[in-house]
Amino acid sequence: MGATVALQKAFVPKFGLDLAGGTTVTLSPVMANGKTPSQESLDRAVTIIRQRVNGTGISDAQVAKSNDNIVIQIPGAGRDEALRLVSTTAELRMRQVLAVAAATNQPAQVPTAAPTPSGSAAATPATTPGTSAPAGESAAPNGNATPAGRALSKALTAPSPEPTTSERAGNHRKAGAGAARANRAKASPSAAAPSPTPTAAPQDTGDPLAGQDTSGIDPALLTEFRKIDCTAKNRGQGAIDDPNKQIVACSDDGSARYILDKAAVQGTEISGAQSGTDPTTGEWIVQVDFKSKGATQFADITRRITSLPAPRNQLANVLDGVVIVAPTIEEAIPGGSARISGSFTQTTATELADQLKYGALPLKFQQSSVVSVSSTLGQDQLKGGLIAGALGLIVVMIYLLLYYRGLGLIGIASLCVATVFTYLTVDVLSHNAGFRLSLPHIIGLVVSIGITADSFIVYFERIRDEIKEGHRTLRSAVEVAWRRARRTIMVADAVMFIAAVVLFFLAVGDVAGFAFAMGLTTLIDIVVVFLFTKPLMSLVARLRFFSKGHKLSGLDAERMGRTSPADQTLQEA
Structure with a gap:
């Protein structure tokens, strides 16, 4: 724990909304014709948003209804990704x-011919800053400049709709074993190679569907x-697209546009849904x-499009009308x-996994x-809470020393x-x-x-009871007392833990936080x-200070209630 x-290098825990401040977001439902949302839909939205922002139940984010609005309190500053998470419909x-x-x-660009250094001419398109890529190169952004899995289809780089075998091998990563992998389009080497003789490339019409x-x-x-x-599309909340119609959509990074079936x-x-890393690529x-x-539908669509030419062999994953990724499918993917x-x-x-796992919101919201x-007030309360905790700990330690003397040192330790351990x-x-x-x-x-102190006291009192009987040494009393005391300790802690779980x-909100700490x-x-x-305790039982019943050990004859120390058998085995 300490090594972690x-x-x-994280020596201070993160604080919640009341101690570190944060952001309060009010979401208002967007309804057609000014209708009022049903309470059932609002309740479901509250549940889904609460799961998204506080899926583990320990992040201190709070979600509640306020009339027809939903109020979300998110701890910490700069939580833009959380704001997007709570407001998206995630369909x-x-x-x-x-x-x-x-x-x-x-x-449209009209390339001009330029001689090569060797004397043979090659088509060298004229280009100016801010214009499109020259003919023979991909019209799509460079694969290294845009996120993998969102690159454009080979249809942009080759006039033929049917890519060759070599092109497919260079542009696609195989999707198998239940994996739909991202299409990483790269310009074909042959498409960018200069002609051995002076020639002019055909004029680019500028039509994106050419x-x-x-x-x-x-x-x-x-x-x-x-x-x-x-590039100018507002990618805030997205839109609820009609699943029964074809649509035009943009990629979420603004690098491409699609027509989707x-x-x-x-x-x-x-x-x-769950996130993780690919064991092969990392x-x-x-x-x-x-x-x-859904498993049947997914197997059917991947089987149907696998043999089609690009880009119709791509399957786009669309979230709220925005294309998250559009991988190329090269074989059917059964298995669900x-x-x-x-x-x-x-x-x-x-x-993304949380959005898909916890489901789509039943309503569309806007951030009102x-x-x-x-966190000014919270910092003062934090100081007060820490002072109260320190005082309580000191008082318990003093009590252990006064009542148990040397034995109390074990309780303090x-x-x-x-x-x-709790802090770590x-x-x-x-x-x-x-x-x-x-x-x-x-x-x-x-x-x-x-x-915590109760557990030590139960054990210590059991040890003293065994010694008071006068038939056991301290070593044997420690072992016998432990066998009897641990049952009581486990039962008491089990009752407390069950109460905490039920309450959690x-x-x-705050009550759940208290239950988690308990x-x-x-x-x-x-x-x-x-x-x-x-x-x-087993180690100190071997020390003469405790085994001989020193007056300051807490196990002396007087404190044990024995009238004659000479009659006692408190000695080492």
Whole structure:
């Protein structure tokens, strides 16, 4: 635990909304014709948003209804990704790509011929800054400049709609074993090679659909596709697209525009999603599992498009009307699961997985207000809470010394170990599991001091009872007392832990935070008692100071209630 903290150089836990401030977002439902949203839909939206921003239940994010609005309190500053997460509808569709082009229309270019240094001429297009790529090169942005998995189709670089075998090998990564992999388009070497003789390249018409198969596409969409500028598109919340219609959509990075067929698989058919890394490449991916119907639909669409020419062998994953990734499918993918890969980071992969896992919002929302929350009051309360905890710990230590004397030192050492272990646990959870320390957590940790001390007292009293009988040495009393005391300790901690778990799952907000802290410290109490207090007690039982019943040991004859120390058998075995 300590090594983890040291390696991560994270010595201070992250604080919750009341201690570190944060952002309060108010979402208002957008309804057609001014209708009022149903309470059922609002309740479902609250549940989904709460799961997204506080899926583990320990991040201190709070979600609640306020009339017809939803108020979300997110701890920490600069949480733009969380704001996008809570407001997006997250409705996934899987659609076949019918056409693809660069994000904006490119001006037509007329290349001119230029001699080569060797004396033979090659076609060298004239180009000026800000114009499109020269003929013979891809009209798409360079593959290294745009996220992998969102690159354009080979249809942009070759006039023929049917790519050659060598082109397919150079441009596509195979999707197999239940994986839908990203299409990483690269310019064909032959397409960019200069001609051995002086020649002029054909004039670029500037039509984004030039050389592409437009059969089966709604004419109105062709017009919209030619006009749309994806670089200027507002990518806020996205839009709820009609799954039963063809659509024009942009990639989420603004590098490409698509014409997409009707939805082949909808997000309602997803049973689960999780982020992770590809064991082969190490890149971040999102694993999607389908329900029975969705698995059949996914297998059917991948089987149908696998033999089609580019770009119609691509299957776009569309989230709220925006193309997240459009991988090329080269073989049917049965089995009911797929992998979405692209230029994901850990944050973006986790965000997408959470959106898909927790489902789509039943309503579309707009952010009616975003307010920063100050932490000034919280810092004062934090100081007060820490002072109260320190005072409580000191009082318990003084009591242990006065009542148990030398034996109380073992209790104090156990309390110190429990305190350090608790802090390290909170710190590790904070930096690795989204935990944020708030005032309810601090209250729960302070209250747990008494719970932890109870376990030591039960054990110590059991040892003294065994010695009072006068038939056992300290060594044997320690072992016999432990066998009897641990049952009582386990029962007491089990009752406390069950109460904390029930309270955590039935309550929300501050009460849930208090329950989490109480349950955490109950588990730590068991670890410390079993792995530290008992072994330490077995060691000190060998010391003459304790085994001979020194007056300051807490185990002397007078404190044990024996009238004649000479009659006692308190000695080493």
